[in-house]
Amino acid sequence: MKSTLQETDKKFLWHPYTQMHDYAARDLLIIDRADGLMLYDLEGRSYFDTISSWWCILHGHNHPTIKSFMHRQLDRLDHVHLAGTSHEAAILLAEKLIAITPEGLSKVFYSDNGSTACEVALKMSLQYWRHSGQAQRKRFIGLERGYHGDTIGTMSLGGVPDFHKEFAEILFASFTVPSPYCYRCPMAQNPETCRLECLQPLQDLLENEGENVAAMIVEPLIQAAGGMRIYPARYIKRLAELLRQYGVHLIFDEVATGFGRTGRMFALEHAGVTPDFLCLSKALTAGMLPMAATITSDEIYQAFYGAYAENRTFYHGHTFTGSPLAAAAALGSLQVFAEEKPLARLGATIAHLHQKMARFLDLPWVGDVRCLGMIAAIELVKDKQTKEEFTFAERVGWKIYLKGLEQGLILRPLGNIVYLWLPISTTIAEIDEITERTWRVLAAADNISGALCNKPHGIRVA
Ligand SMILES: Cc1ncc(COP(=O)(O)O)c(C=O)c1O
Structure with missing residues (x-):
């Protein structure tokens, strides 16, 4: 079933904002079902929908x-x-x-x-x-x-x-x-x-x-x-x-x-x-x-x-x-x-998310962490002092996307900006899990490409 769908997808579908050549030698992620914050692929593997399926999902999937x-x-x-x-x-x-x-x-x-x-x-x-x-x-x-x-x-x-x-x-x-x-x-x-x-x-x-x-x-x-x-x-x-x-x-x-x-x-x-x-x-x-x-x-x-x-x-x-x-x-x-009055309890959830994001600033390749409500963004830089940017050719976002999948996260960086765009239904426990997995992706970032940071670092994966 899976391989047939993969082949049919590649044969007939042209995906938005996607370089199809990236998938010449790798599978597309085919999502089979969803529940709350989770998306499940055809093999039952789960992924946090950390970008609310292009910033839409609000109360979790399938409310x-x-x-x-x-x-x-x-x-x-x-x-x-x-x-x-x-x-x-x-x-x-x-x-x-x-x-x-x-x-x-x-x-x-x-x-x-x-x-x-x-x-x-x-x-x-x-x-x-x-x-x-x-x-x-x-x-x-x-x-x-x-x-x-x-x-x-x-x-x-x-x-x-x-x-x-x-x-x-x-x-x-x-x-x-x-x-x-x-x-x-x-x-x-x-x-x-x-x-x-x-x-x-x-x-x-x-x-x-x-x-x-x-x-x-x-x-x-x-x-x-x-x-x-x-x-x-x-x-x-x-x-x-x-x-x-x-x-x-x-x-x-x-x-x-x-x-x-x-x-x-x-x-x-x-x-x-x-x-x-x-x-x-x-x-x-x-x-x-x-x-x-x-x-x-x-x-x-x-x-x-x-x-x-x-x-x-x-x-x-x-x-x-x-x-x-x-x-x-x-x-x-x-x-x-x-x-459900989600807005009434959102203040505490947002405060928790912002507090969890603060430690990303300790990473040498994180220039800025900026948060607004259930949105949290991390700007990756080559050098914190000069704010030198990674180039288009270095394509760090793609490497982070792939690493995110290994951690069960659908991250979809915008160039050098890694971000979370979470549903307002996200719980404190889910924020802990998502930020922890994101930390694992980013703290190990120099191993992704060898190019993400131009200096050695001493940050341990928590
Ligand atoms: C602020 C803003 N305006 C407009 C749009 C376009 O919306 P659509 O993709 O539904 O055409 C987007 C899409 O991301 C957006 O973020």
């Missing part, structure tokens, strides 16, 4: 409450399009999303993945300005190392060269400002001296171009795919003030951070900022099914509202927009929040 919501929905209505028709699950979910997001956000537009949630916000912002007598506002601002998806529009606002450089020639022009990358501060500050100098380029840009800008898109508190760059809430507060001053829309891309991962329901709560658009996906359904939502204000909505002949309609929609099954899964997840 019974969510499954029961989906079963009930499946017996009633499988699918109906949302253009002019509606259904109970989409309606109730919209009502609940408005109830848990900040005041001022009042309308939900569904789509089916994180990229489309962001595309919708960009297009709505642009069209809003056209309807509002400011058609010159057609430029967008993104952050260096920002990541909002893989569509042409979201790549145009993305700042991860490895992902986007092949497509650079066809992307639309946008403004990019420095990333708030505290470990390698672009303004040569440190946390004690930082006065948010990295926002000065944004202020300068707004002074010169503000009236031509429709919106700025940011991932609040953490640039995830761009390297798990965690930055302070006060940056977001100040950024929001600047954008308001110049009348520019603020789009929060909480595709990755939404639904508790940072310790609060939404990352924006840490800064007390309400954006003009809030983009959600991934954990919206707790990882059960694809779904996304772009939530906006009545002011934006009203600019599209008018007699048919006025031609203000938002001509955008995806076939599976507001899928009944996905909406039911999302309602199931919100039911878990209501019944």
Whole structure:
């Protein structure tokens, strides 16, 4: 069975963000079943899903409450399009999303993945300005190392060269400002001296171009795919003030951070900022099914509202927009929040995780450890003092991925960044086990390639 599946996979499947050549001489990891935090392969070997299956899984795999919501929905209505028709699950979910997001956000537009949630916000912002007598506002601002998806529009606002450089020639022009990358501060500050100098380029840009800008898109508190760059809430507060001053829309891309991962329901709560658009996906359904939502204000909505002949309609929609099954899964997840109250006990869990991560800084090839809620990232460096980076050719992340598998962990480093992105259901005992196994992988790192560290070390495997 296993070898047949392996062969069939290699014959017919092209995997995302994967160099298939890596698997010319080795097996793909075929997952057979899941339970809680664990994934099991065809031979019954278990692995901790330390990246929540691409940052989606929230309450553990196969949560019974969510499954029961989906079963009930499946017996009633499988699918109906949302253009002019509606259904109970989409309606109730919209009502609940408005109830848990900040005041001022009042309308939900569904789509089916994180990229489309962001595309919708960009297009709505642009069209809003056209309807509002400011058609010159057609430029967008993104952050260096920002990541909002893989569509042409979201790549145009993305700042991860490895992902986007092949497509650079066809992307639309946008403004990019420095990333708030505290470990390698672009303004040569440190946390004690930082006065948010990295926002000065944004202020300068707004002074010169503000009236031509429709919106700025940011991932609040953490640039995830761009390297798990965690930055302070006060940056977001100040950024929001600047954008308001110049009348520019603020789009929060909480595709990755939404639904508790940072310790609060939404990352924006840490800064007390309400954006003009809030983009959600991934954990919206707790990882059960694809779904996304772009939530906006009545002011934006009203600019599209008018007699048919006025031609203000938002001509955008995806076939599976507001899928009944996905909406039911999302309602199931919100039911878990209501019944199990995971956010109430999350503080202690998060404190434990952060405390467990501290010792990684003792390793000579760990330059930085940064944590936010259930997210913990380790930046590997060749040299702690100079912060010299491992090169693309050295590919340390791949070696760590392979070593992780031996320890029963699915780690998927982003370049030199090894990270944990844990479900909010993770227990203290599971954190102990995961961090211990991760320590084993990283403390023995010089044995993985012989290239991971350029000096001898005295760290013992605990
Ligand atoms: C912050 C952020 N925005 C958007 C996306 C794109 O989401 P999707 O892969 O569902 O299109 C991602 C995916 O990782 C993300 O992390």
